[in-house]
Amino acid sequence: MTNTTSPTSTPKRRIGPFNVTAIGLGCMNLSHAYGVPPSADVAEALLLAALDLGVDYFDTAALYGFGANEELVGRVLSPHRSRFMLGSKGGMTGVDGKRVIDGRPETLKRNCEDSLRRLRTDVIDLYYLHRWDKRVPIEDSVGAMADLVREGKVRTLGLSEVSADTLRRAHAVHPITALQNEYSLWTRNPEIASLDACRSLGVAFVAFSPLGRGFLSGKLRDVSSFEPKDIRRTMPRFEPSHYAANLKLLDAYASVAQEVGCTQAQLALAWLLAKGEHIVPIPGTTSVAHLREDMAALRVSLDADIVDRLDTLINQNRVSGSRYNAATQTEIDTEEF
Template sequence: MIKRRIADLEVNAIGLGCMSLSHGYGSAPPRAQAEALLLGALDLGVDFFDTAALYGFGANETLVGEVLAPYRDRFVLASKCGLHGVDGKRVIDGRPQTLKWSCEQSLKRLRTDCIDLFYLHRWDKQVPVEDSVGALADLVREGKVRHIGLSEVSAATLRRAHAVHPIAAVQTEYSLWTRNPEIAVLDACRELGTSFVAFSPVARAFLTGALRDVGVLEDKDIRRNMPRFAPETYAQNLALLPAYEALATEAGCTPAQLALAWLLAKAEHIIPIPGTTRLDHLRENMGALTLKLPADVLVRAGELINQRTVVGNRYPAGAQVEVDTETF
């Protein structure tokens, strides 16, 4: 498999985002299915698992800990702090004491004594990022965390944080239909030796071609509140798929594999972490690692689906103000 690095850690170039096993896209799968997915991921060579305190308000970390703790020496474990549930509501809190408390809770749920990569899930703009990163640096010195990451930050914020403690990875949405990292963060990561972890690399199922009707989404599916998935807007975006799917067929791969291969080819410091609840989809995603697609296919994919052809913002206004990423 293709290998990539996060600081001194080597991982396969496609990891697993675990959120959908507990959070975000409607009803969580049955426990047995979630366990089979996690164990199947190990068997398929996944050695980078990503979770967070927010997902299921601790339930996802608990699941990952209970299922994968016996195999802890076989994978790199990432989790996140600074965004968690309080009395049933999501709260951003980047105060040093809160981050340290959150780490203790995550360690217990994950059944480990050290988290390999611990992200600040959201920069709390009421707290200087230097103070939040300073708290995470304390956790590194205490041996509870190996490396520090940031999520959904701008290049300027990354540089401020990196001046306090080396930032091993930045995690942000990146795919054919979300190009914001290309404005500045990808280059800043390359300059600083920071890995870039791409979440939602198949555009929350859009680039799989499987989601044709947003009316099937459950009421609590987060996509129902995302502008790109509003029925009229999504209908416009669906018009992009036939040509894209034809290109994937021409290349001898699935639409999801083409999306992942495009990301892997963009830069060697990019690590996509697609999420799924199904083993067949996981096998399909990992199959992107063995693809050798002509450069012109990747160029054509990028010309078909990009920030100029996609309609709608990726977040609603309330969520957009919580992130620090550059926008077009």
């Protein structure tokens, strides 16, 4: 049930014209979202370790740390720019200390200029619309982003947290290279329509939060220890009553990991890789040890029986609590069960 590949045969996947290692790095939590971020030295060491481990797709956004994450990525990785594919996002940024979704063409172009400066690069390989601003037709937002491609500031375009229908509308304006939505054993919404839409359109599916924001690692047992600004405090699945119910799912899951001969985090990532050749997970971490663990999932190959068993063990019918609270839910466009 497990196969080990040699270091010289690191699995690769396509994101548009780019051939990248099948697991990338989400850089968000080096600056944002899960409480106090790590020190600059720790964050720098993590990024350089990722590069040394073969990570060649780094994913950031203007929102993360209100620009701080892009500045970090730019400062640390710009000397190595030829070694990796760079993805960032606009259309959701920090304005006067508050998160603002703004998909107007002039805003997106200004966001891109700001990102290029912070990232210390002349071009962003994959530029996403971070959230669809529903006050602005998707065609208008993508049209402005297409201008950035024509101007040579961006190589390819992506979307985040949108539905299959919105993806198709955007793709009709300009080819979309990647759709980035949350996908893991406990968030199965992409299976409704977006995975199939990506496959039919030739669009890569970039899976964020592939470890369920820590849940699927098996290491997150006490949600009461979250720091005050940890965004998981606002997510129903992490409320104590829901989380207690969800923890009960992990015993059988841990048994499967033991049977396969891998960690629980590696099992979650291997499951995603088995769900489609067009899927690229981007786990995030602040720990080099966890980073090595995640990348070792590239050497775990699951047979169809294990995939089916995992599908049954943890899915939308067994997880307690919704993904987002009601306010956040209104901001996204993804399909819901």
